[in-house]
Amino acid sequence: MNIILKSAKIIDATSSHNNQVVDVHLKDGKIEKIATSITVEGAEVVQLEDLCLSPGWFDTSVSFGEPGYEERETLVHGLEVAARSGFTQVAIESNNNPITDNQSLVAFIKQKAAGQTTEALPIGALTMKSEGTDLAELYDMKNAGAVAFGDYKKAIDNANVLKIALQYVQDFDGLVLAFAQDKSIKGKGVVHEGATSTTLGLKGIPPLAEELQIARNLFLLEYTGGKMHIPTVSTARSLELIREAKNKGLQVTCSVAVHQLVLTDAKLTEFDSRHKVSPPLRDEATRQALLAGVLDNTIDCITTDHMPLDIEHKKLEFDLATSGTIGLESAFGALNTVLPLEVIVDKLTAGRSIFGLPTASIAEGNEANLSLFTTAASWTFTKDSILSKSKNSAFLGEPMQGKVYGVIRQEKQTFNF
Structure with missing residues (x-):
């Protein structure tokens, strides 16, 4: 893993970067660096509209x-x-x-x-x-x-x-x-x-x-x-x-x-x-x-x-x-x-x-345990929004605000883009 998350707004009350828009460099499953601007040769760059990042x-x-x-x-x-x-x-x-x-x-x-x-x-x-x-x-x-x-x-x-x-x-x-x-x-x-x-x-x-x-x-x-x-x-x-x-x-x-x-x-x-x-x-x-x-x-x-x-x-x-x-x-x-x-x-x-689990604060040196999302999108939850095998959602037809871009945990990642 060698990823730079560009222009991400940090939402983490435990982080010194809370509510700041920064670049985050992830390497080998850990948060390598957090700074205003980061450039690393060979790193995959992820730049998304209104990107927010939380534990x-x-x-x-x-x-x-x-x-x-x-x-x-x-x-x-x-x-x-x-x-x-x-x-x-x-x-x-x-x-x-x-x-x-x-x-x-x-x-x-x-x-x-x-x-x-x-x-x-x-x-x-x-x-x-x-x-x-x-x-x-x-x-x-x-x-x-x-x-x-x-x-x-x-x-x-x-x-x-x-x-x-x-x-x-x-x-x-x-x-x-x-x-x-x-x-x-x-x-x-x-x-x-x-x-x-x-x-x-x-x-x-x-x-x-x-x-x-x-x-x-x-x-x-x-x-x-x-x-x-x-x-x-x-x-x-x-x-x-x-x-x-x-x-x-x-x-x-x-x-x-x-x-x-x-x-x-x-x-x-x-x-x-x-x-x-x-x-x-x-x-x-x-x-x-x-x-x-x-x-x-x-x-x-x-x-x-x-x-x-x-x-x-x-x-x-x-x-x-x-x-x-x-x-x-x-x-x-x-x-x-x-x-x-x-x-x-x-x-x-x-x-x-x-539940007695380790916290997941966004700080340099910590393991990557991150949710990526945007708050900008307004949409309606429909049957096409259901990812589960079962379709028994009480939210069909309900208005939604914000969408998930994906997650990163240690060296694994799942993205919706």
Whole structure:
């Protein structure tokens, strides 16, 4: 590798070159030099309109399906999609078949993903087969490369199991992911409980289903200590509970999904199952509260919560369809319509410190871990914009602002030009 990125605006609050337009010389997988103007004989020159450069983005929740659901997405193709969407690292959920609940499956994902531009970081299941009963092989999975432990979209009903998990992982500084949705309160609900659900005659999921579970989980965390991450929070009261816990000094973090920040349950009027997600799309007041939670740092990071689903699971009656939307391809363009650029970059990179990964600051001598993008382009997300094997995007027809040029990680690169 011997590349010069010309006239790139640095977006990195940790860099001494933040908000400066500079040339960046990359050589042998590292940032060799940053200066106003650089010329190196034999170097490949990359000069793009309105080029912005930030630390590589990290998505804390991505599903690809392999092993077991390759018809939805494969690891290699999914990582290519992630790279073209601006992500240099992704945490891969455990909802495969079989569930990633042992070191062999963690090793399989790492081995299958080796050599790709975007790095795959497996999340191990918290319990065996994600059934919520017995703890999985947490320590062995940690040694095999798992970065956290959680049962994807499944709350741990047994409080004692979560208590023991929080105590156990402290021996090796593990991170517990605690999805919050009380099944008994959710019942047969399929959308947010409110005016829209009443108008459409769809069974509602009250915000209480999430808030009750979060309150219990935070009580457990206060009792045990340890580190807990609450993925994809979706209600205003959830944020209040997390704020209170942080003020107490508890080691709790949380994420929000891109679609919760951009879309609302007003999208449900056509009963299009592309908009069926878990937790459900909420109302406009809640969306504004979530945006405020991002801006005041109650919400630590933003995830795409990318969940490819084949047509057999998605193109069904709304009640019967499986929850989930793809989100990698649309993430940056969608976020640019609702948040400042500096905040977007911060929230797409903050997950590294939560998941115990090295930071990716733009400085001379550091390894190259970079996302390249422009904020200038205005466009509409269409079927042609989808790179994934599955096409279940909740963002079809939505306005976008800004496009991804590609990524560079160490000596690997994937460009869209």
